[in-house]
Amino acid sequence: MIFKRKLALRNYAVEIFLLIASLAIILPLLMMIFGSFMTSAEVTKFTIRLPDKWLFSNYVKVFQEGGLGRAFLNGIVITGVSSILNIVTSSAAAFILARRESKLSSYLYLFFFMGLIAPMSTITTIRVVQWMGFYGSVTSVIFIYAALNTAFSMFLYSGFIKSIPKVLDEVAFLEGANLFSVFFRIITPLIVPVNATVAIMVFMSVWNDITIPLYFLTDSSTWTMPLSVYNFYGKYSRDWNLIFADLVMTSLPVLILYLFAQKYIVSGLTAGAVKG
Amino acid sequence: MLKRSKSMYAYYLVWPALLIYSVFFVVPAIIGFYYSFTDWRLDRDTITYIGWDNFKRIFSDETLLLAMKNTLIFAIVTVIGKNVLAIALAVALNMRLKTRNFLRAIFYSPSILSVLVISIVFTPMLRTEGMINRMFETIGLGSFSQAWLTDPSIVIWTVAAVSIWQHTGFQMAIYLAGLQSISKEYYEAATIDGAGLWKSFIHITLPLLLPAININLMLTLIGGLKVFSEVFVLTGGGPGNASQVVGTIILRAFGEGSWGLGTAINTLLFIIVTIISIPLLIFMRRKEVAE
Numbered sequence A: 001m002i003f004k005r006k007l008a009l010r011n012y013a014v015e016i017f018l019l020i021a022s023l024a025i026i027l028p029l030l031m032m033i034f035g036s037f038m039t040s041a042e043v044t045k046f047t048i049r050l051p052d053k054w055l056f057s058n059y060v061k062v063f064q065e066g067g068l069g070r071a072f073l074n075g076i077v078i079t080g081v082s083s084i085l086n087i088v089t090s091s092a093a094a095f096i097l098a099r100r101e102s103k104l105s106s107y108l109y110l111f112f113f114m115g116l117i118a119p120m121s122t123i124t125t126i127r128v129v130q131w132m133g134f135y136g137s138v139t140s141v142i143f144i145y146a147a148l149n150t151a152f153s154m155f156l157y158s159g160f161i162k163s164i165p166k167v168l169d170e171v172a173f174l175e176g177a178n179l180f181s182v183f184f185r186i187i188t189p190l191i192v193p194v195n196a197t198v199a200i201m202v203f204m205s206v207w208n209d210i211t212i213p214l215y216f217l218t219d220s221s222t223w224t225m226p227l228s229v230y231n232f233y234g235k236y237s238r239d240w241n242l243i244f245a246d247l248v249m250t251s252l253p254v255l256i257l258y259l260f261a262q263k264y265i266v267s268g269l270t271a272g273a274v275k276g
Numbered sequence B: 001m002l003k004r005s006k007s008m009y010a011y012y013l014v015w016p017a018l019l020i021y022s023v024f025f026v027v028p029a030i031i032g033f034y035y036s037f038t039d040w041r042l043d044r045d046t047i048t049y050i051g052w053d054n055f056k057r058i059f060s061d062e063t064l065l066l067a068m069k070n071t072l073i074f075a076i077v078t079v080i081g082k083n084v085l086a087i088a089l090a091v092a093l094n095m096r097l098k099t100r101n102f103l104r105a106i107f108y109s110p111s112i113l114s115v116l117v118i119s120i121v122f123t124p125m126l127r128t129e130g131m132i133n134r135m136f137e138t139i140g141l142g143s144f145s146q147a148w149l150t151d152p153s154i155v156i157w158t159v160a161a162v163s164i165w166q167h168t169g170f171q172m173a174i175y176l177a178g179l180q181s182i183s184k185e186y187y188e189a190a191t192i193d194g195a196g197l198w199k200s201f202i203h204i205t206l207p208l209l210l211p212a213i214n215i216n217l218m219l220t221l222i223g224g225l226k227v228f229s230e231v232f233v234l235t236g237g238g239p240g241n242a243s244q245v246v247g248t249i250i251l252r253a254f255g256e257g258s259w260g261l262g263t264a265i266n267t268l269l270f271i272i273v274t275i276i277s278i279p280l281l282i283f284m285r286r287k288e289v290a291e
Helices: A002-035 A057-065 A068-099 A103-116 A122-132 A138-162 A167-174 A179-190 A192-208 A211-216 A225-235 A240-275 B002-008 B015-035 B053-060 B062-092 B100-112 B115-125 B131-138 B155-180 B184-192 B197-208 B210-225 B229-234 B246-256 B259-290
Strands: none
Touching: A002 A240, A002 B062, A002 B100, A002 B115, A002 B155, A057 A068, A057 A240, A068 A103, A068 A138, A068 A179, A068 A192, A068 A225, A068 A240, A068 B015, A103 A138, A103 B015, A122 A138, A122 A211, A122 B015, A122 B246, A122 B259, A138 A192, A138 A211, A138 B015, A167 A179, A179 A192, A192 A240, A192 B115, A211 A225, A211 B246, A225 A240, A225 B115, A240 B100, A240 B115, A240 B155, B015 B259, B053 B062, B053 B259, B062 B155, B062 B210, B062 B246, B100 B155, B115 B131, B115 B155, B115 B229, B155 B210, B155 B229, B184 B197, B197 B210, B210 B259, B229 B246, B246 B259
16 A cells, blocks of 8 residues: 555656756747747747737738748658658568568668668768759759658558568469559558558658748749748747747648548558667 | 459559659669769769779778768667657557647647758747857756857767757557557556556557567667758758768769769768668568568
8 A cells, every 4th residue: 555655656656757847948949839829029038938919910011021831832742742752662672572581582681771870971962963954943852852761661561561461462473463453452451550540650751841942942933831941940040939830831731631641640650669 | 264364463553653663763872882982973974983982982981970970869869769759659649648639749740841842941949149048048057058059069969959840740650550560458447457557558658669679770760860851951061070860961962073982972971871771671571571
């Protein structure tokens, strides 16, 4: 009994401590959210309190003056297409490498795995894209993101595909199915949860990234949210209410995705934690 | 059957991924080794081989050396900070607390946002008259106030702290997943044997958390060495060059048109990251085989 009460007391103490600590996370985010509805004079005090009047017009303003609508669409196109490209190519490759238990396939896996470690060589990537004649285009950025995320996706897929019994494909092969239909009819439906995990992980990393657009998107009409927000931040550095509204708009898509797709994020993290 | 089924899995399904990955990631890395030894410039048509000159310049230029030192400081500070805090948070949030799910979501949430967003939000907070210094003064710790982003001797530490603030939640989530795979029976047995909390943490939790610790050490270390966005947005490498890191120096070389030099710095980063991570990787693979 005493032991149990002591345990309960300890839990309360930990809980109170954590709730206080969580303020360190909550307060800066609240400052951004409340600030995005204030007047530019009110926001420059940088205190955490509710706005005197909720100015939704700040959001209208950043869409009109900051060109956010364009950046939003660019972000959706780049993020969407590179995720799909990455999902289709990585899952197909992981399927073959997981099924063929040969020396070559394990070397190839290692070759892909190196992509998780090695930093990308930015300036020479520009060189390659120039050779191919599409430097500065959205297409080049889509391919670069697909390439950068290949290693991580293959890692998630191959762990999962190995747990699908090989007998399933063998039966299909015996019935005369070809490799293509085995992959699309049998494997693809079974890896839907991993597809969701990969889609979310790739979406978040691409949507939030500023490095690639900085080097590769030379024309401001092709910029994604973070880069155009960064530019806006340089130009309107007095109007913190507008800057905060911009930041909230950049964060909204990933926050919504997080709320609806939490379980897929957790399953991806579990794969990393348990398999190492 | 076995032989036949092997040939069934033709390599043509590997080709698309292999092609994209090779053209846009591997080829640039390989030609990077060649361009590192040239005087490749934006404004010149000819590219000449200049031997080790770029590397000699890297190791004699104070700013470049400082950038490397800062990168190492950032990597080490964030690896320790993120992992120690994340393990503590994960263990605490694995207990039966009433607000457990709420707290997990709160601590995780900054890590899904863009580094750009967090860095801009922290900029006004870190000013000398900003919220953080005011808070220290309110609770009577005014002597802790610092010129967080303008004092050259602490600026890289400030950037590291912001990164720890943002990303510890991500590491915590991986540790939580790892903790949940540990059977409760171990702890019950330990309690019966009279082991206290600290003892069961050292002898049960830590060893069984090893796969998660491995992956997190690797993720934070590699991520730390590749740092760019935090510094770029928070300080732009300043004040002066006090917070330059390898990532921002590459951008600067790119902007100045010194593409050969920029590539040489990138190649050096490539070599450093690989040398540090390969032993970790081999260790992890060996453990996998042992299982």
